[in-house]
Amino acid sequence: MSKYIFGVDIGGTTVKMGFFDGEGSLLEKWEIPTRKEEDGSKILPDVAESIKGKMAEKQLAAGDIAGIGVGAPGPIDGDGVVHRAVNLGWGTFSIKETLENLLHIPVMAGNDANVAALGEMWKGGGQGSSDLIVVTLGTGVGGGIIIGGKVLTGAGGAGGEIGHIHVQDSEEQSCGCGNKGCLEQYASATGIKRLALKKLKESDKGSILRNGDVSAKTVFNGVKMKDELAMEVAEEFGKYLGDGLAVIASVINPETIVIGGGVSKAGEVLFDYIKPSYERNVFHANKDVKFALATLGNDAGIYGAAKLISDTMVSDIK
Amino acid sequence: MSKYIFGVDIGGTTVKMGFFDGEGSLLEKWEIPTRKEEDGSKILPDVAESIKGKMAEKQLAAGDIAGIGVGAPGPIDGDGVVHRAVNLGWGTFSIKETLENLLHIPVMAGNDANVAALGEMWKGGGQGSSDLIVVTLGTGVGGGIIIGGKVLTGAGGAGGEIGHIHVQDSEEQSCGCGNKGCLEQYASATGIKRLALKKLKESDKGSILRNGDVSAKTVFNGVKMKDELAMEVAEEFGKYLGDGLAVIASVINPETIVIGGGVSKAGEVLFDYIKPSYERNVFHANKDVKFALATLGNDAGIYGAAKLISDTMVSDIK
Numbered sequence: 222m223s224k225y226i227f228g229v230d231i232g233g234t235t236v237k238m239g240f241f242d243g244e245g246s247l248l249e250k251w252e253i254p255t256r257k258e259e260d261g262s263k264i265l266p267d268v269a270e271s272i273k274g275k276m277a278e279k280q281l282a283a284g285d286i287a288g289i290g291v292g293a294p295g296p297i298d299g300d301g302v303v304h305r306a307v308n309l310g311w312g313t314f315s316i317k318e319t320l321e322n323l324l325h326i327p328v329m330a331g332n333d334a335n336v337a338a339l340g341e342m343w344k345g346g347g348q349g350s351s352d353l354i355v356v357t358l359g360t361g362v363g364g365g366i367i368i369g370g371k372v373l374t375g376a377g378g379a380g381g382e383i384g385h386i387h388v389q390d391s392e393e394q395s396c397g398c399g400n401k402g403c404l405e406q407y408a409s410a411t412g413i414k415r416l417a418l419k420k421l422k423e424s425d426k427g428s429i430l431r432n433g434d435v436s437a438k439t440v441f442n443g444v445k446m447k448d449e450l451a452m453e454v455a456e457e458f459g460k461y462l463g464d465g466l467a468v469i470a471s472v473i474n475p476e477t478i479v480i481g482g483g484v485s486k487a488g489e490v491l492f493d494y495i496k497p498s499y500e501r502n503v504f505h506a507n508k509d510v511k512f513a514l515a516t517l518g519n520d521a522g523i524y525g526a527a528k529l530i531s532d533t534m535v536s537d538i539k
Numbered sequence: 540m541s542k543y544i545f546g547v548d549i550g551g552t553t554v555k556m557g558f559f560d561g562e563g564s565l566l567e568k569w570e571i572p573t574r575k576e577e578d579g580s581k582i583l584p585d586v587a588e589s590i591k592g593k594m595a596e597k598q599l600a601a602g603d604i605a606g607i608g609v610g611a612p613g614p615i616d617g618d619g620v621v622h623r624a625v626n627l628g629w630g631t632f633s634i635k636e637t638l639e640n641l642l643h644i645p646v647m648a649g650n651d652a653n654v655a656a657l658g659e660m661w662k663g664g665g666q667g668s669s670d671l672i673v674v675t676l677g678t679g680v681g682g683g684i685i686i687g688g689k690v691l692t693g694a695g696g697a698g699g700e701i702g703h704i705h706v707q708d709s710e711e712q713s714c715g716c717g718n719k720g721c722l723e724q725y726a727s728a729t730g731i732k733r734l735a736l737k738k739l740k741e742s743d744k745g746s747i748l749r750n751g752d753v754s755a756k757t758v759f760n761g762v763k764m765k766d767e768l769a770m771e772v773a774e775e776f777g778k779y780l781g782d783g784l785a786v787i788a789s790v791i792n793p794e795t796i797v798i799g800g801g802v803s804k805a806g807e808v809l810f811d812y813i814k815p816s817y818e819r820n821v822f823h824a825n826k827d828v829k830f831a832l833a834t835l836g837n838d839a840g841i842y843g844a845a846k847l848i849s850d851t852m853v854s855d856i857k
Contacts, residue, residue: 296824299687352694366790368691369617375792376670379824386786387820398823468704468786472684474693502705505716506614506697 224287226530227272230333230522231255231293233308236268239523240275243287245344245531249275250523261310269323288327288533290526291316292336296378301330304378329529333522335372335381338365340525341479345517350476354469355515356383356462358437358484361397362405362412366473371532383469384409388461407461410437410484417454426450441487444494459494466495467503470510481515488514542605544848545590548651548840549573549611551626554586557841558593561605563662563849567593568841579628587641606645606851608844609634610654614696619648622696647847651840653690653699656683658843659797663835668795672787673833674701674780676755676802679715680723680730684791689850701787702727706779725779728755728802735772744768759805762812777812784813785821788828799833806832 223243230237233255240249253271256263272289276282293316295306301317316330331339338347338355347353351370357363362384366373373380389402394415396403406412417435421428428450429443443451466478480491492512500508517524541561548555551573558567571589574581590607594600611634613624619635634648649657656665656673665671669688675681680702684691691698707720712733714721724730735753739746746768747761761769784796798809810830818826835842 350694368686373686373791375824376668376794377792377824379822380790380792382789382792382822382824385822386789387782400820400822402820464705465786468783469790471700471704472698472787472790473691474695474698474700476694502718502720504697504700504703504718506693506695506700 225281225285226287226527227275227289228523228525228527228530229268229289229291230336230526231264231268231291231309232333233257233294236264236271237519237523238268238271238275239520239527240279241527243531245524245527247520247524250520255309257310259310260312261306264309265316265319266323269320272324283324283326286326288329288530289320289324290336290529291320291328291330292333292522292526293330294333297330297332297374298378299374301328302378303330327530327533329533331372331374331526331529332365332378332381334363335365335374336525336529337363337481337521338367338381338479338525339372339528340517340521340523341481341515342367342370343528343531344524345521346479346481346513346515347477350511352473352475353477353479354383354466354473354475355479355481356466357482357515358408358410358480359482360409360411362409363482366469368473383465386465386468388465404461404465408458408465408484410482413437413440413454413458413484416457417451420450420454420457424450437484438486441484441490444487444490455494459491460498463495463498464502467499467501467507470499470507471504474507475510477511477513479513479515481517481521485514542603543599544605544845545593545607546841546843546845546848547586547607547609548654548844549582549586549609549627550651551575551612554582554589555837555841556586556589556593557838557845558597559845561849563842563845565838565842568838573627575628577628578630579624582627583634583637584641587638590642601642601644604644606647606848607638607642608654608847609638609646609648610651610840610844611648612651615648615650615692616696617692619646620696621648645848645851647851649690649692649844649847650683650696650699652681653683653692654843654847655681655799655835655839656685656699656797656843657690657846658835658839658841659799659833660685660688661846661849662842663839664797664799664831664833665795668793668829670791670793671795671797672701672784672791672793673797673799674784675800675833676726676728676798677800678727678729680727681800684787686791701783704783704786706783722779722783726776726783726802728800731755731758731772731776731802734775735769738768738772738775742768755802756804759802759808762805762808773812777809778816781813781816781818782820785817785819785825788817788825789822792825793828795829795831797831797833799835799839803832
């Protein structure tokens with residue numbers, strides 16, 4: 222019998238949990254609340270309890286489980302040590318050791334955005350490629366770089382911080398990270414809204430954006446209705462993102478670029494705005510890169526977490 | 540007895556060859572001319588003859604050699620297949636298979652700039668780090684990205700093209716690659732000279748650069764003599780290179796950034812010009828990256844080529 226895998230995606234509000242078979246089919250998923258009190262010290266015990274409960278329900282012993290993969294916000298190095306996750310109240314400690322001590326099952330851990338990228342490679346929009354850039358356009362801009370099928374973790378666990386590459390010298394507002402001119406300030410849902418509000422203020426043009434909510438969603442709805450002002454906002458968004466992806470691709474030489482997150486619900490139209498500056502500026506070997514939409518939505522994290530275990534099932538876990 | 544390694548660095552004019560022991564000590568080095576006639580078809584046979592000659596001289600059999608590492612210009616994938624190397628007249632073929640058929644000794648091959656980066660990690664300015672950005676400021680800007688001790692080859696063998704990241708939208712001159720505004724246009728020896736000539740033309744300032752040759756070397760000599768115009772050129776160079784490295788580091792999260800090539804002979808003063816924009820724009824986790832100068836000079840390629848073999852000596856080569 223092939224062993225089972227748990228994939229755990231720890232977010233600021235809920236912990237998403239997935240129960241997978243050894244081939245990566247998601248058999249069941251559920252959520253528990255993220256209890257952040259007492260410096261987040263209840264989070265991993267809660268995860269352990271929930272896994273124990275599921276194992277009891279399925280009448281499984283520790284030996285039936287290949288491992289537990291965990292994604293969490295913050296820099297997490299290759300040994301499963303998190304180096305401060307402010308969202309959760311966590312300082313520096315080993316997620317791997319803590320959870321292994323609670324469950325006596327092998328654990329692997331990684332940064333949530335990187336792990337979600339791995340999920341999209343395995344079962345989502347990046348299937349079939351092993352060198353990818355995955356960029357997630359949500360409230361912020363997250364991402365993950367996959368090289369030869371493995372997450373680029375970086376020397377200190379901070380690899381793949383696509384949202385904080387510098388793309389604009391003249392920005393006056395600060396990004397959440399403290400710098401000015403980060404990609405996240407233009408390509409996240411929040412950033413697109415900011416660009417739209419600025420343009421509405423500066424321009425006299427009529428626009429359907431003047432008649433209601435301004436958001437990334439209404440901007441791209443406007444684009445589909447050929448609203449001129451919405452299209453200008455989309456062009457600005459696409460220039461920053463296309464430029465940024467061109468720089469990263471020139472260095473990484475990926476096979477596929479996957480775009481996910483809430484903004485990606487706008488669909489293929491995004492590529493119409495990203496590709497022109499991407500293709501103009503990228504090193505020629507990368508002009509024909511495949512662009513794809515993410516397909517796993519909020520499940521990318523649990524899939525990727527399970528993949529951390531799947532990767533190590535054959536040889537590394539004893 | 541530990542086996543020996545040959546490291547081969549194929550350039551447009553000469554092929555550099557190194558004879559190493561199994562620990563990576565360079566025992567002997569020499570050069571042969573690169574014969575580019577007949578689509579470069581003589582190059583690998585010449586390399587094979589030279590290696591055979593050295594083996595005869597040392598009374599070594601094929602079984603005494605762990606392998607032959609090769610660096611060559613052009614995209615070379617993980618299987619040792621080169622995908623057009625215009626400098627050498629080469630089309631697409633397997634360097635690995637061709638040379639193995641000539642010598643019956645295991646061969647590994649990689650892009651010359653990437654391989655040189657590996658050399659600097661192993662025995663040069665990047666020793667002790669396994670996540671590095673190595674950037675070579677010569678006639679052009681070359682580079683290599685090392686992740687977990689391995690070269691980032693990329694999906695098509697074009698990884699690490701640091702010289703062709705886009706850093707300037709308003710450039711009117713074309714780069715050798717066909718794009719406009721590549722880092723190479725500002726940070727190579729040629730690029731620095733171009734910046735200096737432009738500044739000399741636009742400015743009325745007196746400068747020692749007006750009294751003789753204008754080159755990257757005379758610019759940085761001027762900087763050391765506090766020549767104001769030379770310092771302005773260095774600032775512009777440093778801004779582009781610092782900005783570019785900040786973007787790459789935000790994605791890679793390296794431990795060390797190594798600067799090599801002819802321009803790096805200017806020494807530590809380079810960092811005074813690169814660091815300000817690097818530190819201003821890089822994601823905070825990377826602000827304390829180590830900057831180092833390359834130390835192997837023109838031998839980086841043969842060292843890195845030997846490292847390709849050293850990496851695979853234990854397990855992969857049978």
